[in-house]
Amino acid sequence: FLGGQAQSHGSLLLKCKPREGLIIKTQSGATPLWQTSSLELWGPPREQPLFPEWQVPLRVTFALLAVTFIYTFLREVLQPYLVLNKNNFYKVPVLVMNKALPWTSITLLALVYLPGLLAAMLQLHRGTKYRRFPAWLAGWMSVRKQLGLLSFYLACLHALYSLCYPMRRSYRYKVLNWAYQQVQQKKEDAWVSEDVWRMEIYISLGIMTLGLLAVIAVASLPSISNSLSWREFTWIQRSLGYTALLLGTAHALVFGWSKWVDPAQYVWYTPPSFVLACLLPLSVLLVKAAMLPPCLARRLELIRRGWERPDRRTSLSPKEEPLLT
């Protein structure tokens, strides 16, 4: 019995591949996809997981979205309601959402570049590259593409939500009320130069960040990335990616402007969203900057080319061998 079981399992794996190929070909033709599903009887007994390489990144994304959403909700809706007796619940569908989205987006983008820096630090510390990374670091590095695409996706949604702001009724009524007040106060000019500058720079930086992320996302399409050389692919992911992270962080910092030191922003003794959102990207950028001086950069380059610190050199490692295992 066990032999038969093993045999049928063996043939399952063989039948599994042609089945998928067959169905995918059929599907593009006139024959409907699921007319062929009687083949499921011969299919694998346990279903394969959907998008295995997306599971962890998606969970991280949803967890971050939930945390940032709740944090913003507590600060911007619940606190005014409980303390000031002000009904701000209309802010939930758009304004609270649109604080959770960019916060999660820039955190994910920082998480794309953090493992590479950790790996570099580990290599510098070890003085060799011929030792495996810990499993969590290797796993993290293998989902950087997914994290980056999710970051771009949330950045697009953030852009759409932001562009909708002046379309909302709440914005229209606010503008009308401001106009009414301005007339009542006989204030001829509403212009606040600082606010104008803050917003113009903020918008410009945001669009540039999104534009760069779009290039990186397009370059990760299989049909595009296959046509790129290895150097071109890493150049896009590294140079454009770090520039996008830099611009995105600047975008968040300009949004904050001088509110960092404004006590009114610290309701319930909690810092505003943009302060927390900036911490991780800023750290990543600072560590990256710390690695740029030639003394460190050259040593890292040597290690990556195969050089080993004398005390770390093992007698039994010809340089290419780890690649063959």
Add this chain to the structure above:
Amino acid sequence: FLGGQAQSHGSLLLKCKPREGLIIKTQSGATPLWQTSSLELWGPPREQPLFPEWQVPLRVTFALLAVTFIYTFLREVLQPYLVLNKNNFYKVPVLVMNKALPWTSITLLALVYLPGLLAAMLQLHRGTKYRRFPAWLAGWMSVRKQLGLLSFYLACLHALYSLCYPMRRSYRYKVLNWAYQQVQQKKEDAWVSEDVWRMEIYISLGIMTLGLLAVIAVASLPSISNSLSWREFTWIQRSLGYTALLLGTAHALVFGWSKWVDPAQYVWYTPPSFVLACLLPLSVLLVKAAMLPPCLARRLELIRRGWERPDRRTSLSPKEEPLLT
């Protein structure tokens, strides 16, 4: 002579394929595309149709766009002009256009999921899956991808048009006039809570729908869909697709809000656009919901796995055979 003619026609078909390959390769190089066009002398005598699988979906799209555009034009521009003597013709390039676009978009999205439901009902009625679908249904099912992509395309244009609203001069002048009136009426607060909520939810649902449709559209790029397993591909098309249809319909219903029962909306005894736009998607969603209870879902699952109702079972059908014909 006729023999020679037939022979040259025969070789035409053979030469046709390498010709295309040759030109496509040449085109990416420095040699301009049409320098090679002398080969057209040897080309097929009759031209192949452009985008054969897009012809019907495009015709359906343009027909729907024309009907919805004219319907909106009659109700929102011609009726006020004839009855109220009000010149609303400025609405044609943006506002009328932007009612035809989402209406057509959601109709196309419903048309993506309708044939699958019809096929399921037919299978349940027949009690077997070993009979061919009528030609119109098979043809319809084979253009679902095109209908879905056109729906996404129009949804993107709808988003762009909507985002442009507050940028228009007409909107600016309206806001200025409202501000003027508010000052004249000494109304301190313009806030209409219901309108605020309607718009915030409307916008949030719209962006989520567009975001889901974008994922489905990207997953239908050849280089992406080829890298997906059959289960992953159908999961995206089915789960995300129905969710997008649900959110899109909710988006339209929230846009309508309570105008369903507002007699002022029924000019010339015609219902407003969003009422008509919702009918088909709502029907599709209701039929889908009616198929979800286990009694029906399990029977359908069995039929699709090859089970047949006893009275329908034919003696001459081993289960895989229809696939080989």
Add this chain to the structure above:
Amino acid sequence: FLGGQAQSHGSLLLKCKPREGLIIKTQSGATPLWQTSSLELWGPPREQPLFPEWQVPLRVTFALLAVTFIYTFLREVLQPYLVLNKNNFYKVPVLVMNKALPWTSITLLALVYLPGLLAAMLQLHRGTKYRRFPAWLAGWMSVRKQLGLLSFYLACLHALYSLCYPMRRSYRYKVLNWAYQQVQQKKEDAWVSEDVWRMEIYISLGIMTLGLLAVIAVASLPSISNSLSWREFTWIQRSLGYTALLLGTAHALVFGWSKWVDPAQYVWYTPPSFVLACLLPLSVLLVKAAMLPPCLARRLELIRRGWERPDRRTSLSPKEEPLLT
């Protein structure tokens, strides 16, 4: 020793290809990309250029962006500052940027279609197609795809910048000040019919242009363009492309409206941006229109099918031969 060196260099070129394949495959797996970089020791001694076919188009784009940015800055920021003592520097990040972007975009789009027209004129003048184009023209024609994609990219950024206009503080304060003035002047209606029409048509044309360019850009993705026939590919690039150029030029002309003849627009005796931006696209469209009458079109068609003007016919050119060289 030298012989060994030469030998290893010779094998370098052979090893170069599999190395790239190896790394690209490794990269998608759990093994991090640069763990394999010890192979760089065996890599080619000189680095290959990054994106060789994008170098010239990118340089053209940045040069055009710089020129148009400076031109707009001088006219719209520096002139008011020096002559009228008016501080418009807040316009630099968004408004000046958003004049340079569309100007460069439409210029690049015109540069996509100009070389084809020059080539056609050259062929008509020569009376044959069996002579090579000058190197600059052949080179220009080979980067049309890159120019077109850059044009689309800048058009997307232009759309994003434009959609941000009403979101800016500067716009809000202006609207509030206008509302204040309207109340002061007791002007009940701010409506300027001409401005309303100008903007509605302007926006509608802009979105249609962007929509067409998006179709062309998607069709140039490798995995899509490979699935298109030669006729389909050229139809998209030619028909949709010229339509997009036509709509884009109309978009710019409608933006200008009657400002062509408004002396106030000609500060420092320089024409406004849209006048200069329209010149090249208009010329391209006019030349294209001049080629449409049957007398010219039929002759060009004949030449492209291999016909030669009698005085140009060379005795030693059977028609297919140039293709084989």
